[in-house]
Amino acid sequence: MLTMLDQMLLLLHAALIVFNLTGWIWRRTRRAHLLVIGLTFGSWIGLGAWYGWGYCPMTDWHWHVKAALGETGLPASYVKYYADAMTGRSWNAVLVDAWVVGLALMALVFSVRLNWRDWRQQRRGIATATRCPDRARKRGGT
DSSP: OHHHHHHHHHHHHHHHHHHHHHTTSSGGGHHHHHHHHHHHHHIIIIIHHHHOTTOOHHHHHHHHHHHHTTOOOOOSOHHHHHHHHHHSSOOOHHHHHHHHHHHHHHHHHHHHHHHHHHHHHHHHHHHHHHHOHHHHHHTTOO
16 A cells, blocks of 8 residues: 555656646646646745755655655655666755756746736737727728
């Protein structure tokens, strides 16, 4: 049962990381992405003030499962753990954290910028459509 939970948390955490890095790309997922990446930063900073900067509840839960499975010496960083496991070398934790924060900040900036642009375009489209419908008819529009 714990092994299955470990695998489920691995997939869920990996999906969250991929979504945090790429969810801003597609218009349909941008609002959800802004919420999710905002919650991620909220956890890292807000909860991090009490539990340690960069705190992630999902990592905490996953590490409890891994500890119950007998794994010891787990790093604070989920990404470092899997980077080490996938490459067979021990990555510098500060370097890994810098990359994680840098990439997440870039994704946040893209998300804010594109959500702002989408909101303005939508607002402009509504304003244009409601401003003067007679003009559109006179020009042959609908």
